[in-house]
Amino acid sequence: MASETERRSPNGGPGWKLGVVDTVEAIDPVAWNALTGGHHPFLRHEFLVALERHGAVGPDxxxxxxxxxxxxxxxxxxxxxPAWLKGHSRGEFVFDFAWAEAHERHGLAYYPKLVVSIPWTPATGPRLLVAPGDDAGTIRAVLAEGVRxxxxxLGLSSAHxxxxxxxxxxxxxxxQFLRRRDFHYFWHNDHYQDFEAFLTALTSRKRKKIRQERRYVREQGIDVRMQTGHxxxxxxxxxIHAHYANAFRRKTNLPVxxxxFFREIAHTMGEQLLIAVCRHDREIVAAAIMFRGSDTLFGRYWGSSGNYPALHFEACYYQGIDYCIRHGLQRFEPGVQGEHKIARGFLPTRTTSAHWLVSPAFQRAVADYLQREGDLIDTQFEHLRAESPFRVDPTPTAGP
Incomplete structure (x- = not known):
């Protein structure tokens, strides 16, 4: 269904209408991109339509x-x-499998559900998109009610x-959405003049370790260079895609x-596709795939043809940090998980998701669960922040 289905007239203004489309290609690219100004690569029309054209999203x-x-x-x-009808919880990075099991035990269907996110992408960013110059608060309220x-x-169990x-x-x-607390590991730019200035901000032991890891890469004769898709x-x-796909298969995961897809976005938004390309004797042996926003670098995928000591740290972390410093980006989100990132300058930073369950009984149960889970998250967060490698902690504790 490429046509737009009208749902209702909201209170945003006289004659304003909410509609729904089930294909990204039904949306005018210029109008869509104007909502975010191109600041967020995963929200660009070019990125979303490439997901659809190459089978990374859709009913299958x-x-x-x-x-x-x-x-x-x-x-x-x-x-x-950007909402999606989901028949599972894969590719979300916010885990609600226990909620699905609880529904099943009570004879209720949890799937399908509505998810507002970027598929397969645990990156922070706006989700209720507003045209520049408009009354953002009013429009966000209309959009939030539109989600409900x-x-x-659609007769769904929940929205997330x-x-x-x-x-x-x-x-x-x-x-009435409930907040769910969590944290990821982000690097924040404390006005560093260069990579050496960043290292100087660390304790001597951590500084020595990073220099050692970078030296290992040079001693293997590997050249690492950041290149755009163009x-x-x-x-x-x-x-590069073959390395990415093999990395997923080695972990018995599906390279979606x-x-x-990579060919298309390299052509349509190549200036925001950044890859730390690792060459040995001119052959590409590994790569770290990243995306650039207006103030944030997002690390996404890694793959290599073999085992190269410390190369993962160089390509996935240090190249990105160096790029952020040289280009004035304020934050580097290297992906989910990994306490090992703390020693390399990525500190726990709070992230938040919002959830609404149609069933009042389950909404109350989840609210209680999120309170207890959140208390544990806060304790773990403070414990990990205390492991900061910085001589003086320079970074915020909250995400965007």
Whole structure:
């Protein structure tokens, strides 16, 4: 269904309408990208449509677009929500399997559910998108209610907004969404002049360890260089994809992104696709795939053809830190998990998701669970923050 299905007229303005589309290609790219200004690579129309064209989203993989669109009386796009109909919980990085099992034990269906997020991508960012210059608070409130309305109209169990920003969380909270606390490991730029200045901010033991790891890479004769998608040919992109896919298969995971996907985004948004390309005797032996936003670098995928000591740290962490310093980016999100990141300058930073369950009984049960879980998360967070490698902790504790 490529046409836009009208759901209701909201209170955003006279004649304004909420609609839903089930394909990204039904949305005008210029109007969609204007909502975020291109600041967030995973929200660009080019990225989302490439996911769809190359089979990374859709009914076959359990990520069906249900994008909520808010238009004014002239048909102009004033707000939107990247929502997905999900038949499972894979690729979300916020784990609700216990909630699904509880529904099943009570004879209720948990799936399908509505998820507001970026598929397969645990990156923070806006989720209730608002056109520049508009009354952001009012539009976010309309969009938050639109998420709940769509959940009811489709007969779903629940709605979930993952890794959201604070303004979105506030709007969702007014619509009775529950907050779920967690943390990831982020690097923050404390106005470093260069990589050496960053190292100087660390304790001597951590500083020595990083220099040692970087020396190991040089001694193996491996050249690591950050390149944009525009700078790589299809042959190089295909080899990088092969390394990425093999890394997933070695862990018995499914590499959902195809070589065609990387070719397409290298062409359509190559300036925001950054790859730390690792060459030995001119052959690409490993790569770390990243994406650049206006103030944040996002690390996503790693793959290699063999075992190269310390190369993972160089490509996935140190190259990214150096790039952020040289280009004035404020934050580096290298991906989920990994307490080993702390010693390399990535400190626990809070992230938050929001959840609404249609069943009042389950909403109350989940609220109680999230309170108890959140207390444990807070304790673990403070314990890990105390392991900071910095001589003086320079970084914020909250995400965007």
């Amino acid at each position: 993989v359990g990520w069906v677009p249900q994008f909520i669109l808010l238009r004014d009386d002239s048909g102009h796009l004033r707000g939107a929500v 309305d769509l959940t009811r109209q 907004c993952l890794f959201a920003c604070e303004p979105d969380l506030e709007a969702l909270g007014n619509g 700078e790589l040919c299809n042959t190089e992109l295909d080899l 992104l195809s070589a065609g």
